[in-house]
Amino acid sequence: MRPPGGYWSRPGQPWNESTRVLRPPRSSGYVHDTEKEFAEGCVTMALVTGKLGVGSAAYLKGVGEVVGELRRYILDAIRRGDLAPVEALLVDMDDIYGVLVTMDFPDAFTGGLRRPTDSARGILEDARRRYAGLRAEESGEAAGNHEKKAAR
Numbered sequence: 230m231r232p233p234g235g236y237w238s239r240p241g242q243p244w245n246e247s248t249r250v251l252r253p254p255r256s257s258g259y260v261h262d263t264e265k266e267f268a269e270g271c272v273t274m275a276l277v278t279g280k281l282g283v284g285s286a287a288y289l290k291g292v293g294e295v296v297g298e299l300r301r302y303i304l305d306a307i308r309r310g311d312l313a314p315v316e317a318l319l320v321d322m323d324d325i326y327g328v329l330v331t332m333d334f335p336d337a338f339t340g341g342l343r344r345p346t347d348s349a350r351g352i353l354e355d356a357r358r359r360y361a362g363l364r365a366e367e368s369g370e371a372a373g374n375h376e377k378k379a380a381r
Contacts, residue, residue: 286340293329293345296322300356307363315360347371 272288275281281288299318306315329346332339 257263284340285341286338289332289342290320290340290345292325293342293349296325296349296352300352303356307359312363317355319360321356322349322356326350326353 271283276288278284284289299322303315303318326346326349327341329349332342332346334342334376336343
């Protein structure tokens with residue numbers, strides 16, 4: 230159970246005032262860096278031990294394909310009217326593209342990573358454009374409503 234107010238309990242203990250722990254904001258740099266290092270370690274161990282189940286080129290191409298899946302999720306969220314996760318997912322998509330574009334090696338090494346990287350760029354730009362258009366519509370509607378109220 231996750232209690233309100235940004236607090237969480239220690240594992241195995243019910244939440245109450247004596248067991249609460251302040252949870253650091255996820256946007257703080259040290260939390261992000263720590264999570265990034267953890268993810269890096271997990272992926273490295275999986276690749277080194279062979280437990281990832283795919284080679285590094287296939288892994289990178291799979292990460293590239295995640296951008297398309299995130300766009301589908303964003304479009305579904307927009308259709309539902311749930312805009313809360315959209316900006317964070319756009320940042321995630323941008324981060325993925327930012328990493329993939331640095332993999333400037335011959336296709337013999339990357340297994341054809343250039344195509345998914347180029348595709349990710351187009352998908353990211355499309356998702357940003359759709360979200361920006363939606364935000365512009367919302368602000369235009371809000372401005373129109375404000376003008377109507379002012380005219381009364």
